[in-house]
Amino acid sequence: MPSALCEKLSTLNSQLSNPQLSTLQLSTLNSPLSTLNVYSSLHDLLFPRLCSGCGQRLALDERYICGECSVQLPFETGHDWTSNRRMHQWADHMCLERIGALMRYEHDNVAAGIIRSLKYNRRFELGRWMGRMAVEHLADSGLFAGVDVLLPLPLTRARFRFRGFNQAEYIARGMAEVLGVPVLTRTLRRVVERESQTHFTHDQRLLNARHVFELQEADGLEGRHVMLVDDVMTTGTTLLGALEVVEQMPRVRISCFAWAWVMLSGASMARSRAGEHT
Numbered sequence: 001m002p003s004a005l006c007e008k009l010s011t012l013n014s015q016l017s018n019p020q021l022s023t024l025q026l027s028t029l030n031s032p033l034s035t036l037n038v039y040s041s042l043h044d045l046l047f048p049r050l051c052s053g054c055g056q057r058l059a060l061d062e063r064y065i066c067g068e069c070s071v072q073l074p075f076e077t078g079h080d081w082t083s084n085r086r087m088h089q090w091a092d093h094m095c096l097e098r099i100g101a102l103m104r105y106e107h108d109n110v111a112a113g114i115i116r117s118l119k120y121n122r123r124f125e126l127g128r129w130m131g132r133m134a135v136e137h138l139a140d141s142g143l144f145a146g147v148d149v150l151l152p153l154p155l156t157r158a159r160f161r162f163r164g165f166n167q168a169e170y171i172a173r174g175m176a177e178v179l180g181v182p183v184l185t186r187t188l189r190r191v192v193e194r195e196s197q198t199h200f201t202h203d204q205r206l207l208n209a210r211h212v213f214e215l216q217e218a219d220g221l222e223g224r225h226v227m228l229v230d231d232v233m234t235t236g237t238t239l240l241g242a243l244e245v246v247e248q249m250p251r252v253r254i255s256c257f258a259w260a261w262v263m264l265s266g267a268s269m270a271r272s273r274a275g276e277h278t
């Protein structure tokens with residue numbers, strides 16, 4: 001391939017993955033007569049961009065997810081962050097302010113597809129987009145009101161080395177771009193990777209969660225409203241483990257956010273107590 005063409009494709013590649021791409025630039029991309037459009041088409045032919053939700057090829061004017069997936073995004077519609085089932089479940093933690101999520105998680109829905117794509121394909125920019133989308137979509141819901149710092153749940157060192165990045169951190173970084181608050185990445189240390197807990201009882205899971213995290217650097221926590229951030233909340237015991245470490249700081253207030261959560265019905269809460277995974 002001629003070097004000039006390679007260079008233009010490389011430039012185009014960075015433009016297509018640039019989150020700051022302006023509407024004007026995007027409209028240039030869509031102009032059927034532009035030279036850039038020809039290169040865009042060629043680029044997509046050579047390096048097809050895929051939808052993070054379903055894996056299908058994206059059209060030139062689509063980013064991250066296709067049109068079909070975008071209308072199927074399973075947004076959480078109940079915006080009661082202060083007295084939902086999970087808040088009732090953790091009611092004995094007096095520092096807890098709110099628990100919420102952007103999406104409803106089911107193993108085969110679009111939210112699950114996006115999370116898998118983020119986790120296993122090192123899609124850093126996708127994570128930031130997910131975070132920005134969360135804050136923008138829930139701006140009027142009160143979930144993020146008064147939050148001082150974001151604290152993404154860390155991976156163990158071994159898992160971090162294996163995966164190469166922490167997906168929760170990139171979601172938090174996207175949220176921070178909109179909220180204008182710091183992201184703390186050295187506060188918590190994850191010392192144990194949670195093993196499969198499907199055979200654990202509810203009490204055993206809680207006991208296990210309490211030994212997963214350690215406080216590494218406590219600077220910037222005292223008296224602050226800390227939001228713990230994770231990609232998915234299932235039973236919630238991982239977030240609870242982090243909460244129980246952070247709540248040791250004086251006068252701290254804590255909220256929990258997951259990009260997607262498994263809905264807790266009365267039946268699933270009962271199963272959770274009985275030891276089944278939800």
Ligand SMILES: [Zn+2]
Nearest residue numbers: 051054066069
């Ligand atoms: Zn799709």
